[in-house]
Amino acid sequence: MTGGAGHLADRLRALLGPERLLDGNLARNLYAHDGSIVTGDCGMVALPETTEEVATCMAMAHAAGVEVTPRGSGTGLAGGAVPLEGGLVISLARMREMGEVDTANACVWVQPGVLNLDVSMAVEHLGLHYAPDPSSQAACSIGGNVGTNAGGPHCLAYGVTVQHVLGLELVRPDGQVVVLGGEAPDPPGFDLRGVVVGAEGTVGVVTRVLLRLTPLPPDVRTMLLDFMTVAEASATVQAIIAEGIIPAALEMMDRNMALAVEEFVHAGLPTDAAALLLVEVDGTRAEVDTATGIVEAVAHRHGVRTVRVARDEEERALLWKARKTAFGAVARVRPSYYLHDCVVPRTRLVEIMEAIGEITARERVICLNVFHAGDGNLHPIIALDRSDPDETERAMRAGDQIVRACIALGGTLSGEHGIGVEKREYMPLVFDSGDLEAQACVRRAFDPDGRMNPGKVLPTGTRCGEVGLADTQVPEGTWI
Amino acid sequence: MSTGWTPGLPAPTHDDLNSCVQCGLCLPHCPTFRVTGLETSSPRGRIAAMRAVQNGEAPVTGEFTRFTDECLACRACEPACPSSVPYGRLIEAARIQTEANRPAHERTARRAGINGVIGHHRLTRLAGWALATGQLLRLDRLMPRHLRLASPRITFRGMRLPLPRSTGMGPTAMLLTGCVMDIAFRPVHRATLDAMVRAGYRAVVPGRSGCCGALAAHAGEVESARRLARQRIIQMEGAEVVVVNSAGCSAHMRTYGHLLADDPEWAARGQALAAAVRDAVELEAPPGRRVEGYVAVHDACHHLHAQGIGPEVHRTLRAAGATPVDLGDGGRCCGAGGIYAVLEPGMAATLGEQKARAIIATGAPVVAVANPGCAIQIRNHLDALGSDVAVRHPLEIVD
Amino acid sequence: MDLAPTTRDELAAMLQEASAHGRVLDIRGGGLHSRRGRPFTPDDTILTRGLSRVVDYVPDDMTITVEGGVTIAEILAAIGGHRQAWPQAPADPTATVGGVLAAAVSGRRRLRDGPVRDSLLEVVVATGDGRIIKGGGRTVKTVTGYDLPRLLTGSLGTLGVIVQATLRVWPVPMAEQWFTAHGDDGDMLAIAHGVLAGRHRPAAVILTPGAAHVCLTGVPDDMVAPPGMAEGSEPVAPMGPGTVQMGVPPAALPAVVRHLSLEARPFEAWLGTGICHVIAHDAADVTAVRDLATSHSGHAQVVDGDDALRADPFGPVPAGADIMRHLRSSFDPAGILCPGRFAAAAPVPA
Missing domain, CATH: 3.30.465.10 (Uridine Diphospho-n-acetylenolpyruvylglucosamine Reductase; domain 3)
Known part of the structure; x- marks a missing residue:
């Protein structure tokens, strides 16, 4: 730790007290990880409780020239919350107050440490919910969701996090506090709110978020379809949407995954099927009836074996539990896993599933698939034991080939997990150097010194360059 | 790779540690994480810390001890874990390690309570008499607040409440009278014996019963725990069922097989006794009387998380005509955690107060609590808030 | 050129x-x-x-x-x-x-x-x-x-x-139907509120002076006229020399509509979204509409109008203007693209 950082630790301890400034070796070790397999290097951890404390922490880090990595619940899968080069981790886990629900405008201000599922649970009695529902929603925080622009099964119809964040409060790298967006739609100027969401903590620390709350659908129906081939299931996904039905959620699970998860959930998943589709439709009773009929007809045309319709809320909850605990259940197969969350155009699902099968067979790794089929957002989970260097090597190779196959089919790197550390070196597969330079400039506009979550999102060596080092001359009286 | 574990002692195993993929789904279920927001007080963090020791990156002392001491061992993380990480087993093994490495003076104080008093029936009774005398003379006001909050209310009459040696007809069911239960909760024993008879057993109270060893095991005192387990086996094997009315004890006795697995002479006997264990609420005996109105239900961690017992309490109450009310806190630990309240008073007090407030918020006049540690903690925190909600074992309520 | x-x-x-x-x-x-x-x-x-x-x-x-x-x-x-x-x-x-x-x-x-x-x-x-x-x-x-x-x-x-x-x-939804009702603005607000609070999931609930318009989309069985409405058509946008777009918290829109209706300003209010288009004839109209928006925690910008109407098109400088300026200088270092467009009457902070 440099002298500046050591001094910073003392100042932060004086501000927050010894319980909220951690710099012991083992504590630093724990904060050098998140939900991914990335291991970093953490200098110290601060746990502020108010916007003012965050602003002071940021101003102190600014004065000391120390790098800052914001962290929510640490459930991210791309290493976004892992500090790479020491520095200060600001954990927002203690900022978990929820403001009063504005029922008239259907929104609520929350602190970033509030957990995703807690929002929906707190507003359910008002007939509302917070629509984005990542599988980790019981554990992941709103701040982390904002950082990664998190998705989830229901984003197929309802949209990802950025569509549900009306405004936010951002502590900038120098400690200034700014509020972007708000209840009133389309404020003048650039949509900075839209840029902060998904910026993976590289533009500042989000300290309050105004969430849009969505009315619970009047009716909902959940179906489990099982198929004897992955190709039939993939074709069904495509055909359902081609019929003009956008289900609330349309998820696929392959046999390997179903086996692992059934052992934990006991949801009665047919573990002899090659692929399962979890389809949920919602809307008015008439919309739900119509959509259900179409989904069933399409599925039968494509060789579905059985269609199971959840009879009640309990069965529906069980089917969703099976879906949402899938990642964790991988440990039943191997102690660790490696995955990408590439997206392919929906029309290429059949091809990519075949390609994934071939790649993982060739590399002799176990692959479990569970993903948002409706929007082509894959999660090929490669199970591995990291203490086996050979298997780890093969897993990495397989992951690499899967990414390249997705891009070759017109896909992109990440649908919802973010780029973090894990995927940054793949960025040149989808963006040329000019594109990346422009992104570096966006980042620099928020963080001129490059101290926010360094090493994330953009590949090593990407610079904003000489362009626009001085502010453009603007006519008098104009702000842009 | 050299590990940081002390050789020759049980330690978290590689396979158990490896079963965690760091997904973090346990975090919101962990009461200490809910209070602190610290990775270091979460199950995932503690497992990562164990891994660090395992990999030789950290010693078993210092920070590691602090992180593991803070764990309530409530095991609320276990049902939440999609990988079924055996967290309870991990934390008990980690504690065996931290106990062995604790500085001598700390160890003596901790051990005196567990091995020296609770492990010996006569000393426990003596301690009970002392506490009862103190409380009668109101000398307990002189105790430190955290000890007072962790102490059961004991009366001489309660301690002397006679128990029949045998009652009822049918297959033999033996009651574990235990340690704390026996001095502070004899009325629960009476209610349990009645329930055993109603369930069709010949209810037997074994002579000079004693501690099952749970408190010792939770504190990492594995040898004490084994000694007590052998005593209980000798005393109770042969009974058709062994009835236990303390959630912590029934959960622990069900692990006798695992506890004695390395001991060829005792492993099978341990397993057999474990198989005979029935928690008293599992008897689902017909109610002894009719009960009207609301009953708040506190699910003990050692019921809900360690044994999956929960609906039984509701059914027992409902059968008697009562309306059970959940606390709406997701079954969060009350902070008692065996002797936790004595060792980690700050955290225990925060959780105890949360729990008391949740109980008061239900508006029910009585709360069903099936574990002595929880009952002591909840009674004392309800008192601190000036509440007169009664704290009763569910079988007492329907007796 | x-x-x-x-x-x-x-x-x-x-x-x-x-x-x-x-x-x-x-x-x-x-x-x-x-x-x-x-x-x-x-x-x-x-x-x-x-x-x-x-x-x-x-x-x-x-x-x-x-x-x-x-x-x-x-x-x-x-x-x-x-x-x-x-x-x-x-x-x-x-x-x-x-x-x-x-x-x-x-x-x-x-x-x-x-x-x-x-x-x-x-x-x-x-x-x-x-x-x-x-x-x-x-x-x-x-x-x-x-x-x-x-x-x-x-x-x-x-x-x-x-x-x-x-x-x-x-x-394209299987069915789509506009419904209309005419009457005084108070009644129209009540009708519109009923649709928003009901189970219709409407695509649009729009008020114009003296009329309410609702667009339902979905399946044919759901194309049932909301209470007080009959099958109708999409509203005709208000016409005038200039248009100001107000953005207010959605719940404030009824109050805004009542105010506009009192002042007899032509408007088109999108209920549930907080957006309202108001006709402006001169700079004073722009100011009046902006004051109304501001009093409801909103903002107003001129989205159409001649030069005179657009002297102060956006109102106060928004938060983060310096970040926007940095962005601008990276994308348009010479400052040739539409310079002066984002202007404020109030002094711009550095």
């Missing part, structure tokens, strides 16, 4: 040239949304209609990639046969994709379908100094890199010229 590129390379060359010589440029598509922001005097105007190719359309992926000069009518011609639509866009056939996005103009079905910025998946933009930059991705979901599509949406041409856009399109 008008510059009419037909390829991105031609456009890039024109921008490089203009940057090198400091020639101020305006950008024009269909010309529907050009009267926005403070007036400025361009040396040249880039006409984007020549960038008119439909680059890629895969009906089953429900994405379409078009050049910036393609009009809404041309998009509908391409996708309508597949029973698809771009519901977030306004229903102006001659508006170009580039113009709609640069001005962030959302359609009337915003209540159900969301704002137009949610439909832009990938954008290719030519910067002020003639670099061609891509952001986002063509799949229906992506978090790959910084969100350039959102940054460009609503940038009013000050960051670059939109060369190409990939849009997410949606199935």
